[in-house]
Amino acid sequence: MRETQTIFIGSGDPGLIERAQTLSPTLQIISSRQLKENPEALSTIDAAYGWLGKDQVAQATGLRWLQLASAGVNGLITPEIKARDLIITNARGIHAEPITEHMFGMLLMITRRLGEAWDRHKIGKWNGEGLGDRVLLLAGKTLGILGVGAIGGQSAKVGKAFDMHVVGLRRTGEPHEYVDRMYTLDQTHEFLAASDIIMNILPKTEKTMGFLGPKEFDAMKPGAILINTGRGSTVDTGAMIAALQSGKLGAALLDVTDPEPLPEGHPLWTAPNVFITPHYSGAHPEYDERADKIFLENLRRYLAGEPLINVVDKEEGY
């Protein structure tokens, strides 16, 4: 490591830059404003916190560490970036609680008929017809977690507390304390057939594009509920609409779509039993604070030459 390190911090928070500076008085910090005024400074940076596009990363020839403020890597990892001696770290973990809360919120809104009750409240009339006799109970149902990482593990824990049976699908097949049965990729159809409710938290990688296609919707239980907070492109939108229209899929609760943002007039808006929230399941009132905390911990480790946390596997893409 050279004696003087130069880091780009793409945050508008002067307090963060101050806190970073206190970790090392010799640290050279380049702010967003400075980079805007002098884009060539990219070639001088050793590290960066915040989002850099592919072209910017290509220009930052000295970049050795990039800390993202997001969990998703979203196609940043080109063959060139894979080949480079560049460590990418992300903000995974801070999404586990908000996304789990969002998924159970969407799910319970449908199973407890709360959307209909919300509409009726506005009319100001006490009318329980078709509500209580149409609820579904989570207890006793099978929750299938598609992609058991930090978010999936948190959701599995909550599912168990709701007295659900929890199954999971994970590339490594490694067991998890809150997952009653873990399936591997070659057992995807068995996993889908076992699940009453599927929480899809797959990241966007080359392998997960269109992961849920026509054959996968065929493999699901009739009336299954699909929740997607991973990436829209992991689901074949046309196949999902067909499954909703045939009734094979009971409901689709989506925080992500493909295309995204979903354009006006797209048939997914009006497909039966769809509820879309505009990609904010990871939103969290203390998001920046917690992402900054991961960055500062990694900056400390970086300056001390210690191994970083939240390192992205560039081969797997997450």
Added chain:
Amino acid sequence: MRETQTIFIGSGDPGLIERAQTLSPTLQIISSRQLKENPEALSTIDAAYGWLGKDQVAQATGLRWLQLASAGVNGLITPEIKARDLIITNARGIHAEPITEHMFGMLLMITRRLGEAWDRHKIGKWNGEGLGDRVLLLAGKTLGILGVGAIGGQSAKVGKAFDMHVVGLRRTGEPHEYVDRMYTLDQTHEFLAASDIIMNILPKTEKTMGFLGPKEFDAMKPGAILINTGRGSTVDTGAMIAALQSGKLGAALLDVTDPEPLPEGHPLWTAPNVFITPHYSGAHPEYDERADKIFLENLRRYLAGEPLINVVDKEEGY
């Protein structure tokens, strides 16, 4: 116990009457239809399953055991009934899962801004403005369970899984495995002051009428969220509306109201940050089946002279 027992079974399900009969061939069963044709048969019954009014219980002078299909006793226990050698059992326990699911559904709908997202979905426009930046996170918040019985215990368990801090209030003060701190009745204001979210599951008894009045709303944290699935009369409706209007109370999520049903034009319908569902939080697709199971178990015990389960404490009223 006399050799021949007569029981009234107020269920329209012939299968249930058949199952009851198999427990004892000498059991005399009176159906709803038979009782309607011959109301005087009340005086001959030893036991009953289903709802009997106060007057009917008074007429059923030989009644020794009444199994309710509900959890609430709703003013059935008059001084006369208290004095009688009559055991009342209820269906408590089967409400724990549906009511817990309902309460967390209502709560997450508000904290994740899902009601607004639901309204926007209908317009078919992708618009995240004012949603993600206004969410609240359950994780780290304090959940206060007002009345820790079967329902409260289940809710405490789910709250812990969501990484909440859980406090409870219980007459006996007895600890609970999922409650981090249990308060007693004389500490009601401390309990309220500690809670970000209050789940009120108090039963309707003489002691709980208007339990949450002006002083209790004053004692709450500013912006607290109150959920009520117990009985409407445990909350002073006027005091609650005032607390909502002043902003002291952040939201009221109500499955029960006082008066109930809430009449058209009542100011509670339009008070700020209120969401009312028309008393169906206990609804459950297999409700009758599970209530019948408790009844059949108690019938077996009754015929065998064994102690019954789910016995109501006539002094406490639940």
